[in-house]
Amino acid sequence: MKLKFSLAIGCAVAMIGTSAAAQEEFAPEKIKQGAGMYSQHCAPCHGPRMADPEGAFDLRTFPTDQKNRFLNSVTKGKNSMPPWGGLFSADEIESLWAYVMAGEKKR
Numbered sequence: 001m002k003l004k005f006s007l008a009i010g011c012a013v014a015m016i017g018t019s020a021a022a023q024e025e026f027a028p029e030k031i032k033q034g035a036g037m038y039s040q041h042c043a044p045c046h047g048p049r050m051a052d053p054e055g056a057f058d059l060r061t062f063p064t065d066q067k068n069r070f071l072n073s074v075t076k077g078k079n080s081m082p083p084w085g086g087l088f089s090a091d092e093i094e095s096l097w098a099y100v101m102a103g104e105k106k107r
């Protein structure tokens with residue numbers, strides 16, 4: 001009983017540790033730039049302010065530890081999502097990542 005309890009505490013601490021480590025710091029200007037790009041180019045499918053994505057991916061649930069997947073899918077497109085690499089620079093796509101990760105609250 002005592003062992004089980006300390007195991008549970010250990011897991012909880014480990015989980016808190018991981019989520020804190022996965023959180024990146026973003027410059028406010030980058031988040032803002034990403035938000036502007038998002039509302040113009042992504043909102044029509046993913047929903048205004050990432051809410052109400054209907055058929056498209058709900059970006060609020062995008063895994064925080066899969067940045068490469070994000071950059072790749074946004075640059076090259078995925079199924080019915082068009083590729084954005086021709087329109088945006090790598091740096092601009094980084095701003096989209098900043099916005100999606102920081103979420104609506106921080107913009």
Ligand code: HEC
Pocket residue numbers: 038041042043044045046055056057059062069070073074078079080081082084096
């Ligand atoms: C024409 C509609 C449309 C637009 C505009 C659009 N998306 Fe998407 N997006 C989709 C759809 C549909 C999916 C789901 C693709 C799938 O998994 O089949 C998707 C998926 C994604 C994913 C998840 C990819 C993955 O690896 O699973 C990301 C990230 C994403 N979109 C980002 C963006 C960003 C950033 C923009 C703006 C630059 C954008 N999308 C604009 C339709 C769109």
